[in-house]
Amino acid sequence: MLKPHVHFEPLLRRAMAYYQSSSDEEAVRADFIYQVMGRGTQMLAKLEPGDKVDFLGSLGNSYDLEAASGREALLVAGGVGSAALFMLALELLNKGIETKLFIGGASRGDLCGLDDFATILPHHNVFAATVDGSFGEHGFVTAPLESHLKSLAGKPSIIYACGPDPMLHRVSQIADDYAVPAQLSLESPMACGFGICVGCAVAVKDDCPEGFVYKKVCTDGPVFWSRDLHW
Numbered sequence: 001m002l003k004p005h006v007h008f009e010p011l012l013r014r015a016m017a018y019y020q021s022s023s024d025e026e027a028v029r030a031d032f033i034y035q036v037m038g039r040g041t042q043m044l045a046k047l048e049p050g051d052k053v054d055f056l057g058s059l060g061n062s063y064d065l066e067a068a069s070g071r072e073a074l075l076v077a078g079g080v081g082s083a084a085l086f087m088l089a090l091e092l093l094n095k096g097i098e099t100k101l102f103i104g105g106a107s108r109g110d111l112c113g114l115d116d117f118a119t120i121l122p123h124h125n126v127f128a129a130t131v132d133g134s135f136g137e138h139g140f141v142t143a144p145l146e147s148h149l150k151s152l153a154g155k156p157s158i159i160y161a162c163g164p165d166p167m168l169h170r171v172s173q174i175a176d177d178y179a180v181p182a183q184l185s186l187e188s189p190m191a192c193g194f195g196i197c198v199g200c201a202v203a204v205k206d207d208c209p210e211g212f213v214y215k216k217v218c219t220d221g222p223v224f225w226s227r228d229l230h231w
């Protein structure tokens, strides 16, 4: 959770994924990429080198890496959702897991981090799609994902996805159709980030009479198995 230090506008920190991080004996370095949406990210964009940020982290869970064992990993990124997938890609590659990226956005400029992914993944393992057709396939990123799953013809795979809710919903349907396990990192708006405000509730399937209970994206997530979500 991030905001500029000392500013009371905005009052609340904004949720961000670590894009990259590293540390040595002297310092910890964390890189974030963000899309300027409203007040919080506008203020972050005004920071100058040397300015301080108000930082709270690390928070929440992370992707289940062990679940990728013996499977091909299909990373699906929508817009700035790619921020939550770059270090996962590095971890998967370190484990020797075949990893492919499906990255989509409205336009070429929305394919955040594509150049960095291109340095770690071979060209033939990166599938891009843009809604305006300015780069890659014309349309939504879920189309090349589905084509690829068809071509796998049942070869074991696992989906890791992060992006806007409509994309995650479609990924979840595709995962069901092809019987592929999928982990989704949700981008729900958050106020506190540590379980107090209950502003980030998401419905998760349950055996109770209602068929679902609410979980908190900040402390129970942000990563959930798609089969557990009650859309």
Ligand SMILES: Cc1cc2nc3c(=O)[nH]c(=O)nc-3n(C[C@H](O)[C@H](O)[C@H](O)COP(=O)(O)OP(=O)(O)OC[C@H]3O[C@@H](n4cnc5c(N)ncnc54)[C@H](O)[C@@H]3O)c2cc1C
Pocket (backbone or CB within 6 Å): 010, 014, 015, 016, 017, 018, 032, 033, 034, 035, 036, 037, 038, 039, 040, 041, 042, 080, 083, 084, 164, 186, 187, 188, 189, 190, 222
């Ligand atoms: C776990 C997690 C990780 C995230 N990681 C990143 C990241 O790495 N980079 C990044 O850019 N963003 C990330 N987000 C989303 C980010 O937190 C929000 O976009 C941010 O809070 C926007 O703040 P703002 O003040 O700029 O906009 P606001 O003033 O809060 O909102 C501006 C407009 O955007 C809409 N909006 C706000 N949040 C969202 C959302 N999540 N999805 C769709 N519409 C929204 C609002 O309804 C409003 O219309 C992440 C979210 C979560 C939960």
Ligand code: FES
Pocket (backbone or CB within 6 Å): 189, 190, 191, 192, 193, 194, 195, 196, 197, 198, 199, 200, 201, 216, 217, 218, 219
């Ligand atoms: S953001 Fe406050 S409870 Fe989740």
